[in-house]
Amino acid sequence: MSKLQQSLDAGHFTFTGEVGPPKGVDLTHVIEGAEAMKDKVAAINVTDIQTAVMRLGSLAVSAKLVERGMEPVFQMVCRDRNRLALQSDLLSAAVFGIENVLSITGDHIVKGDHREAKPVYDLDSVQLLKAMTTLEGGADMGKDFKGRPNKLEGAPKFFKGCVVTPCADFVEPQILKLEKKVAAGAQFCQTQAVYDPAAFETFMNEVRRRNITIPIMVGIVVVKGLGMAKYMNENVPGVVVPEAMMKELSETPKESAKAKAVEISARLIRAMKPMCQGAHIMPLGWDSLVPKIVDASA
Amino acid sequence: MIIQKQKSLEEILKSLEGVQKVFLAGCADCATACKVGGTEELVEMKARLEAAGKTVTGTAVFDTACQQGAVRMKARENEAALAAADDIVCFACGTGSQTLQETLEKRTHPGAESMFVGQVHRLGKYSEKCATCGKCVLDRYEGICPVTRCAKGLLNGPCGGYKNGKCEVDPEKDCAWVLIYKEMEKRGKLDKMRKFEPAKDQSARHTPRAYVWPKRTPPPSQGAKS
Incomplete structure (x- = not known):
């Protein structure tokens, strides 16, 4: 059982961090980033060709973390691989000792740096969770010539995660889809960035009213400054930085940006701690801040 | 219908490098509705290609360019002009272009982009x-x-x-x-x-797709195995 699963099962408020693989093969920074946070988090997400910008793969970096005794959350987006490749990479992940996997739809190709590429989306994030569950049951999604499920030689075991956008401007379809994700096998959930604890509370109340009982880890995107906050408000659906926080950021001198980022992140976590089971901290490169945020949110 | 737009003259001329005499083909169906390959567009394109130094041996709006029978019929009416041409330029969808080339056994260059199967909100506004x-x-x-x-x-x-x-x-x-x-x-x-x-069962999208009635009539209640 993964450390992440153990921690959530035990009812501890659990932290995860996140690193982004480089565009290239130099692992120095990504490993440094992971090393910087590993002692304060149960597991470290490894993003999968994030925002459709071509990079080193999530599977490879996740395997490298395992090799170094760290625990990854292998993120899988549905954008770039069909069901053959997704299932194959899941088996590969299991062989590398990767247990935590996170099913994500994936930002569209128009958001990235290869806008002429062909989007795949052969499976959606719910079907990918179902595929994971099917693999765990010793079969794959295909059928033999008699129409029977194909049997695996050795079945993998995963701790299966999903995502949700709690502050979407129209949240009901998000909750319905979350229910489907749980039914398809999701065992934990990491959310899109939340900056408004009151909105998150409304969301969590609805989630619990619907008997969605899997652990939910609130998403904390470390806000690096006013520019980034503005950008998110304008360009990232479902992410809302409230006016008061915008003001706070506008009054922060550049040299205090990191201290402010820690302060805001920790404040958000403290406010939402009673509502959920953990926090997923996305430092977007400010990896060394993760331990400070964890400590400050105690 | 198949929503289309004309290729630029530059692209068409690039495709026609080394080709002097051309026959211009349009289509009375989608290409006419999208103002890509109707009578008007062919008249205009004839003038532009001639201004660019090409010889246009004739023009015809096929009814329709994707139907082999209709293509043969229209070709008979334009036999001399087609015979005089080195190649055809087709101002219709890619199916039209390839139907012409295959049916008339004459190299056919695309004059249009086939964009998608679409709804016509009004002339000039289409969506998939x-x-x-x-x-x-x-x-x-x-x-x-x-x-x-x-x-x-x-x-x-x-x-x-x-x-x-x-x-x-x-x-x-x-x-x-x-x-x-x-x-x-x-x-x-x-x-x-x-x-x-x-x-989703994506096998129904594996290209190139083909569909043949088993007995020259539609299968009962269209319940054929796909």
Whole structure:
């Protein structure tokens, strides 16, 4: 059982961090980033060709973390691989000792740096969770010539995660889809960035009213400054930085940006701690801040 | 219909490098409706190609360019002009171009881009509603196709990328899933949002697709095995 699963099962408020693989093969920074946070988090997400910008793969970096005794959350987006490749990479992940996997739809190709590429989306994030569950049951999604499920030689075991956008401007379809994700096998959930604890509370109340009982880890995107906050408000659906926080950021001198980022992140976590089971901290490169945020949110 | 736009003259001339005499073909169906390959467009294109130094041996609007029978018939009326041409330039969809080339055994250059199968809101405004996936799902989604109208073709609900009911890919486009949800809500069918939709059978989209009636008549109730 993964450390992440153990921690959530035990009812501890659990932290995860996140690193982004480089565009290239130099692992120095990504490993440094992971090393910087590993002692304060149960597991470290490894993003999968994030925002459709071509990079080193999530599977490879996740395997490298395992090799170094760290625990990854292998993120899988549905954008770039069909069901053959997704299932194959899941088996590969299991062989590398990767247990935590996170099913994500994936930002569209128009958001990235290869806008002429062909989007795949052969499976959606719910079907990918179902595929994971099917693999765990010793079969794959295909059928033999008699129409029977194909049997695996050795079945993998995963701790299966999903995502949700709690502050979407129209949240009901998000909750319905979350229910489907749980039914398809999701065992934990990491959310899109939340900056408004009151909105998150409304969301969590609805989630619990619907008997969605899997652990939910609130998403904390470390806000690096006013520019980034503005950008998110304008360009990232479902992410809302409230006016008061915008003001706070506008009054922060550049040299205090990191201290402010820690302060805001920790404040958000403290406010939402009673509502959920953990926090997923996305430092977007400010990896060394993760331990400070964890400590400050105690 | 097949929504199309003309290729630029530059692209057409590049394709025609080394070709002097051409026959211009249009189509009375979609290409005419999209103002790509009707009578007017062929007259205009004839003048532009001639100004660029080409010899146009004749023009004809086929009815329709994707039907081999119609192509043969129109070709008979234009036998001399077709024979005088080195190649054909087709101002219709890619099916039209290839039908002409195959049927008339004459190299046919594309004069248009076939963009999508679309709805005509009015002349000059078109949108895609059906991706011809071969396994219609409209029954499950209250008549709104997520395969085509969701940028990611998601079958089990929206991603997190909608804002004000619009898609992350293009704020001008509606999020299909917000439309589907609202339609289900209006009709008291929200239970359908909860139903797990398994991975789509994509085999009906494996190209090149072909369809042949087993007995020269449509199969009973169209219930043929696909």
